[in-house]
Amino acid sequence: MFWSKSFIPTLKENPQEAESTSHKLLLRAGLVRMLMAGVYSYLPLGLKVLENIQEIIRQEMNACGASELLLPALQPLELWQKTGRDKDLGQVMFGFKDRRGRSICLGPTHEEAITDLVRSQVSSYRQLPLVLYQIQTKFRDEIRPRFGLIRACEFIMKDAYSFDQDEAGLDKNYQAMFGAYKNIFLRLGLKIIITEADSGVMGGKVSHEFMVPSKDGEDIVLSCSKCAGSRAFKEADSLECPKCKIEMEKLNCIEVGHIFKLGTKYSQAIQANFSDASGKLKPVIMGCYGIGVSRLVSAVIEQNNDSEGIIWPAEVAPFDVIILPLDATDNDIMGLAKDFYCQVIDAGKEALLDDRDERAGIKFKDADLLGIPLQVIIGRNAIKDNTVEIKVRASKEKIICPRSQALAEIKRLTNIHGLSGIKE
Ligand SMILES: Nc1ncnc2c1ncn2[C@@H]1O[C@H](COP(=O)(O)OP(=O)(O)O)[C@@H](O)[C@H]1O
Ligand SMILES: [Mg+2]
Ligand SMILES: [Zn+2]
Incomplete structure (x- = not known):
């Protein structure tokens, strides 16, 4: 590409509005521009980086047997009422009525939509296991959009969902995803900490978060220098490592990935059932696996820069x-x-x-x-x-x-x- 024919508006000075290192560099290197708070345009170089990250994610997802699809961003609110998450996520949902008066929202996530698809198409254990993923724009009316692509109101996520007939199948898919995530972050040139996390509104039991240590991160992780154990930190938690009885280090981190064992919360609410080998009707057992694709552009910059600018890892470089x-x-x-x-x-x-x-x-x-x-x-x-x-x-x-x-x-x-x- 010839620079003069492209569109790479670099800036000599740090923009006023940028708070974090990656936010400054995203703007200065001409990767993105803001349209309104939390909403960004990806310029040619930013789009190339985004596509490189997506390519790595696709390769690793396909390698562990997941199939790509694309779900709609427009979703009927009715579907969310089935799981009760119209209330849990009501604050962050962008919603409106269409011309027929139906309540519609812009998907902040897609558990409901994918579970409804599987409900309508899967009826037998012979169709399981099934692992589906998409790379798609999500919409969340964040209270405090910040740090450029790190906390945005319109952002790109890779979300994968596994469907199994039993817990053993879920464990297997969960482990495969866990491995794929490690490969993805390694190829992206990121040092990460994996924490066992609280699954919050997702409603599952087991969950892990993939954290990128960075001084501008909004999450705090406790890490033990002796056993390398780590966990998410919340206000008023004890700092002591339960195993080593020593004080753990507090690290600011950016959450780039989050995986959950969901169990049957969504399949029960949406009636996504299958008949097992003996003909008995059971709810499918689910897992969900997210990666903040656009947030990763920022996270990679946070960990790969010096006073002169960005230092792209090989596979991500535009x-x-x-x-x-x-x-x-x-x-x-x-x-x-x-x-x-x-x-x-x-x-x-x-x-x-x-x-x-x-x-x-x-x-x-x-x-x-x-x-x-x-x-x-x-x-x-x-x-x-x-x-x-x-x-x-x-x-x-x-x-x-x-x-x-x-x-x-x-x-x-x-x-x-x-x-x-x-x-x-
Ligand atoms: N507002 C946002 N802007 C950019 N990326 C986000 C945002 N919210 C979530 N993500 C990314 O999507 C991934 C999956 O989202 P999820 O775990 O559902 O979000 P949260 O932890 O905010 O509930 C997160 O690990 C994060 O990397
Ligand atoms: Mg999360
Ligand atoms: Zn320890």
């Missing part, structure tokens, strides 16, 4: 390489830059060419801000003595190499730094 011709008015330099751009694209990788007529200083600053893993700097020397400079964003390591070697050097750096494979 581009693999950014090419910086230092003088866009010089035909020779631009010619070499475009030639190198084609080489990188031919090698199967994504490149951003900063073809703007801007000073070198501005291009360097913006490249660091954007956080693309490798920078290739093409200046006078590319013509004078046929060399280019390659900079590794994360380590700030700089390598000067002959122009003819640049692609090979990029492949080498990619391997050393575990950057997404430019393949040999």
